[in-house]
Amino acid sequence: MNSPLNSALLHELESTARSAAAAAYAPYSKFRVGASVLMDSGRIFHGCNVENASYGLCNCAERTALFSAAAAGERSVHAVVVYTPTAAPTTPCGACRQVINEFGPDALVISICDGPDRIETTLSALLPAAFGPKNLL
């Protein structure tokens, strides 16, 4: 990604994450999450959480979005946006942080919600000293 994350792109990413939550399959938690990812190619993918009757197999919105990008051949993520239907923003869970690290150790991570607050941080701040592909070289 050579160009910075300008405000138009950020707005698109945020509205994509918000609308992705509409497809959430969350019959158990009722917590409907949406995510969008901007890949270094410039392509945007989205995802929602997909739950399962065997609760441990629930997949978060962030991972759904990233796996969708990976399935399309993408390998490098520039920014991740997660939307939760809450008053305060929510950062990705530990499992999602590890998956984001696989494809974007330098990724920006932006959390938005229904309230005015937002969190703009980086994957490396959320998962310092991460284990990743470099450790297997």
Ligand SMILES: O=c1ccn([C@H]2C[C@H](O)[C@@H](CO)O2)c(=O)[nH]1
């Ligand atoms: O950042 C998050 C946090 C939680 N969830 C999902 C997982 C589960 O389906 C539900 C409750 O944890 O919300 C996400 O998709 N992303």
